[in-house]
Amino acid sequence: MHIGLHSTWDVYDCDRDKLSYVPYISEVLHAIVDDLGLGKVKDAFKQFEPVGVTGFILLEESHISIHTWPEHGYAAVDVFSCKPFDVVAVENKLKQLLGAENVVTRNLERGEVPNPISS
Amino acid sequence: MHIGLHSTWDVYDCDRDKLSYVPYISEVLHAIVDDLGLGKVKDAFKQFEPVGVTGFILLEESHISIHTWPEHGYAAVDVFSCKPFDVVAVENKLKQLLGAENVVTRNLERGEVPNPISS
Numbered sequence: 001m002h003i004g005l006h007s008t009w010d011v012y013d014c015d016r017d018k019l020s021y022v023p024y025i026s027e028v029l030h031a032i033v034d035d036l037g038l039g040k041v042k043d044a045f046k047q048f049e050p051v052g053v054t055g056f057i058l059l060e061e062s063h064i065s066i067h068t069w070p071e072h073g074y075a076a077v078d079v080f081s082c083k084p085f086d087v088v089a090v091e092n093k094l095k096q097l098l099g100a101e102n103v104v105t106r107n108l109e110r111g112e113v114p115n116p117i118s119s
Numbered sequence: 120m121h122i123g124l125h126s127t128w129d130v131y132d133c134d135r136d137k138l139s140y141v142p143y144i145s146e147v148l149h150a151i152v153d154d155l156g157l158g159k160v161k162d163a164f165k166q167f168e169p170v171g172v173t174g175f176i177l178l179e180e181s182h183i184s185i186h187t188w189p190e191h192g193y194a195a196v197d198v199f200s201c202k203p204f205d206v207v208a209v210e211n212k213l214k215q216l217l218g219a220e221n222v223v224t225r226n227l228e229r230g231e232v233p234n235p236i237s238s
Binding site for chain 1: 122123125127129160161163164165173174175177178179181182184186188191193195197199201225227229230231232
């Protein structure tokens with residue numbers, strides 16, 4: 001048994017404007033967490049100059065993060081949760097909200113323990 | 120070329136007391152970031168009851184997170200950075216600071232782009 005799933009999405013060929021500024025990227029991250037029904041503890045975002053965003057929401061179930069490179073049309077997203085979640089739904093949401101054409105998804109099972117109890 | 124490296128450490132057989140409370144886990148996370156010479160933007164931690172911690176530090180170069188399950192002697196750690204960092208040094212530091220005997224390290228190259236520019 002595993003403690004949780006840690007998924008990463010490499011999101012390519014995004015609409016560069018959508019990757020550029022904190023308010024929209026914050027909306028994207030919060031929308032994903034709302035869709036997944038996970039619990040928010042605290043968030044933090046940073047605006048890079050002239051463009052680019054890094055952000056994080058600490059979750060009751062672990063975390064979600066996003067880091068964007070508008071100059072490459074690229075965003076890196078991950079979710080780690082001890083509660084099961086819909087990996088494909090996140091991929092589709094990222095495509096829709098970032099205008100992305102190409103997403104590479106990877107799934108890591110984390111924490112092999114005899115009898116996991118969600119915290 | 121890749122935008123950055125995303126490494127995960129599954130840390131087993133830890134000293135359970137060390138995993139239990141925010142102050143020590145915060146020290147551990149800050150010590151790793153200091154050792155790696157990465158830039159801190161903001162941190163956040165949450166204490167679970169009776170024990171267990173979840174936390175992250177948003178970095179100039181991306182992020183570091185930790186989630187602990189003292190009941191399993193287990194901690195999940197990850198670092199994503201667009202600046203190269205010493206993966207083995209983090210593994211050794213985690214063993215030392217968490218009294219861990221067994222660490223499984225995985226490395227994901229993130230963001231395949233033609234000509235990465237660090238943000």
